[in-house]
Amino acid sequence: MSETSQMIYCRACGKQLHISATSCPGCGATQVPPSASDKRILPAMLLCFFFGFLGVHRFYVGKIGTGILQLLTFGGLGIWAFIDFIMIVVSAFTDAEGNKITQWT
Structure with a gap:
């Protein structure tokens, strides 16, 4: 290059x-690196912790379809929301474009 x-x-x-x-x-x-999202971990983590069963954190990152699914299934009865929470905290969660959410604030 x-x-x-x-x-x-x-x-x-x-x-x-x-x-x-x-x-x-x-x-x-x-x-922000080109492959990183402009979304932040802290808001996504707080939204997932308090409203994960409603899928609000997925709406925040632009994943509207799975946000609606979490809303209808109460976060996969809490299991899906819990897994998302862990993925957000360890910076493995991605936004709608597939970019990792890497920055806390």
């Missing part, structure tokens, strides 16, 4: 930076 193909633009200020940069050297904004 050439050096120019490994460059991206800062999500906040637009400055060009390397794809592996975790924050922008110009403005300090945290950069």
Whole structure:
């Protein structure tokens, strides 16, 4: 891969930076890796903990179809919601596009 193909633009200020940069050297904004979701773990975890039996956390990440299924089955009688909760906490949960939710806040 050439050096120019490994460059991206800062999500906040637009400055060009390397794809592996975790924050922008110009403005300090945290950069999300291309394969990571812009959704956050903390809200998904709280929604799953308090409203997991209603599938609210799945609506939050854009998984509308499975959110409706969890709503109708009360989170798979709690088992499905519990598994989702564990997956969210260990950063293995994905959003609707298949990107992992990796950032806490």
